Amino acid sequence: MNFVAPAGFDQYRANIPRGVIKTVEYNSTTVGNMRKAMVYIPPEFSTEEAYPVLYLLHGIGGDETEWYTHGAPQIILDNLYADNLLVPMIVVLTNGRAMPNDRAEGDLFDSEKIKVFERFELDLIDDLIPYIDSNYPTNSNRDNRAIAGLSMGGGQSLNIGLSHLDSFAWVGAFSAAPNT
Known part of the structure; x- marks a missing residue:
């Protein structure tokens, strides 16, 4: 079965409700x-409602801004909501490089830098997910x-x-690289 995205799925559309995307900072005890x-919070967001959460990870040369800069997720999500094709979430x-200087600099394949991709698991499970669950109205079950x-x-x-099926019911991988 072939799936073809509809024309204009990632194009800005006027006069539709918009979500909000912002940068947050959280304390990573894993990294120190x-x-x-x-x-990203959906259009018509309400603190009276609990929302599912998608954690979206970037490729090796990116950081937490990679999808926003090159993939326009806020536009795609807004369009999907406007067409009633997506449950609000x-x-x-994230930034999958769990180290004090987490910018994509130098030799990205250096053995020490490869270890930080593994360390991200602890950062995500122990630090980022609890931060999101405590600062946003989430449905915090798997x-x-x-x-x-x-x-x-x-x-x-x-x-x-x-490895954490107690935390995630949905797992997606796009052109997955064999890494950690």
Whole structure:
């Protein structure tokens, strides 16, 4: 079965409700400093409602801004909501490089830097998910939590998601790289 995205799925459309995407900082006890993530909240967001959460991971050369900069998730999500094709959810754009200087600099395949992709599992489970669950109205059970990613993030999604089926009911990998 072939799936073809509809024309204009990622194009800005005027006069539809918009979600909000912003950068947050959370304390990473795993890394030992504050880390950043981007959080998308859907149109017509209400603190009276609990939402499912998708953690969306980037490829090896990216960071928490990669999807936002190159994939326009806020536009795609807004369009899907406007067409009633998506359940309202919170989407968290993470940085899968769990180290004090988590920018994609230098030799990305250095053995020490490869270890930080593995360390991200602890950062996500012990630090980021609890931060999101305590700062946003989430449905914090596994049936309402997903993890997905591209390339390196796809590999991380498989490794983390399938190792934590008590935390994630939904796991997606796009061109998953064999990594951690």
